[in-house]
Amino acid sequence: MYIFIYNGDINMNFKNEQVAELIQLNEDLENYFSNTIIPQLFVDANLRLRKFTPPAMKQFVLKEDYIGLPLNDIKENFRYPNIINNISTVISTGKMLEKEIQTTDMRWYQMNILPYITRKDNQTNGVIITFVDITARIKDLKEQEKLIMEHELLLDQIAHDIKSPLAGLYLTCDLIKIMPENKSPKFKLMTENLERGLVNIKKVIYDLTESRWAEQKYQAAEELLDLPHILEDVRLALAPQIIASNVHISQNIEVSEINFARRKLRSVLYNLLSNAIKYTPADRTPDIKIHSYQEDGYMVIRIRDNGIGIEEEDIATIFEKFKRVTSSADGSGVGLYLVKSIVKNAKGKILVKSKLGHGSEFKVYLPL
Incomplete structure (x- = not known):
């Protein structure tokens, strides 16, 4: 005996369910795209x-x-x-x-x-x-770099440029006090007021530049940073220059993590990469190689470029404030000064090798 089971309705229902599911998926996709x-x-x-x-x-x-x-x-x-x-x-x-x-x-x-x-x-x-x-992010990163530089330079101005004339005023006040013809009570009161004012000014300057200097100068909250993430921020901030000059950047990251202040590390890399792009001849495509590795307890960040290079006698002066060894590109002469100051205050060091016409190599040593 044979038993036949007609499953036409079952197949039709199954197909209808598939069609309905496809219609729903299409509706979902169209709604996603529309909104x-x-x-x-x-x-x-x-x-x-x-x-x-x-x-x-x-x-x-x-x-x-x-x-x-x-x-x-x-x-x-x-x-x-x-x-x-x-x-x-x-x-x-x-x-x-x-x-x-x-x-x-x-x-x-x-x-x-x-x-x-x-x-x-x-x-x-x-x-x-x-x-x-990322328009706003690029703009913010550029503004941050500008503010960092202005902030550090302001502290430097206070620390070095204001204290010198203040010392001169103290010396003048001491000389006035010992002059024999100025012994009247009124003159004595005036010199005392002058000296008191200088003491107050000195205290303000001391608070800004000495007692808090170690805490404020080139310092910020340290955190565990991932070097590729910081390099990505720098690359975004420099995106217009990178695209305009068709810059090629390659990375070899052997050591990626370090405890450091985010804005400080970003500022170091921003200035070094910006210079590598800026000081490459117009007839040459900028080629920048970044390599990080560990050496004697330091994270070493090595940046090589194929730019114009630096005269051997100029290498010792490139980190001086407002020092520019060439006028072939725009600049203020404070970028490398800021880099050296940040690295030095982190108990690190920076080494430079360069050959005129053949590019430069900067090695930044940051203690791990």
């Missing part, structure tokens, strides 16, 4: 624009008509000529890529190109590109 505040693009393996979020329409002046077009036809909207090469690299390698770019409205974005992987065959079938606005 997200992050510019995002979907690009397929053939480098055609498949989809984009509304913010991308504003930031890159995209239109609905562009969907389905090759990216080659609209790449100018991104103000980043290498975007197609970067997408191709991610598709071929399956690895995420990060870049800073400037959009048509002159804002800065962190661009993340992520591989779109189909789970069925585990193949990269395109990319998803997201853009995070």
Whole structure:
């Protein structure tokens, strides 16, 4: 005996459930795309624009008509000529890529190109590109570097420039007191008032520059820092210069963690990298190599560049305040002075090797 079971209704119900689930997933995706505040693009393996979020329409002046077009036809909207090469690299390698770019409205974005992987065959079938606005962060980092420099220089001015004339006034007051023709009670009262005022001024200066100097000068709260994170902050702050000069920066981080003041370490690296870019000839692409390693209880951060180099007789003076050994680039002459002061007050040291026309090497030693 044979028993037949008709399952047509079961199959139909199953298919209906699948269709309903697909419709719901599509609704979820469309709602996400319509309401997200992050510019995002979907690009397929053939480098055609498949989809984009509304913010991308504003930031890159995209239109609905562009969907389905090759990216080659609209790449100018991104103000980043290498975007197609970067997408191709991610598709071929399956690895995420990060870049800073400037959009048509002159804002800065962190661009993340992520591989779109189909789970069925585990193949990269395109990319998803997201853009995070970092304009404010870049501006803040630049302002912080400026404030740090101004703050440290102000303390230096108080410490060195005010105390000298104050000592001169004390000496003058002492000389006046011993002059034989000035013995009247009124004159004596005036000199006492003058001396009392100088004592009060000296106390104020002492409070600013001596009793708290060790605590304030080049100091800030120390914390456990990750060197690559600090380098990322510096790279963002220097993003306009890096892109304008097509700078190549390579890193070899053997030692990454150190207890140090965040803004101080950032300021050291910012000034060294900024100089490496600034003092590279216009006909040469800046190539900067960063290497960190441990040596005799120090974290050593070595920065090599292919810039104009420094005359051997000038190396001893480059860390002096307001000292500039060349006028080939803009500068105030306080960047390296600040670097040396920060490193010295951290009980570290900095060594320099350079050859004119062949670049420089700075090695910063920070105690671990």
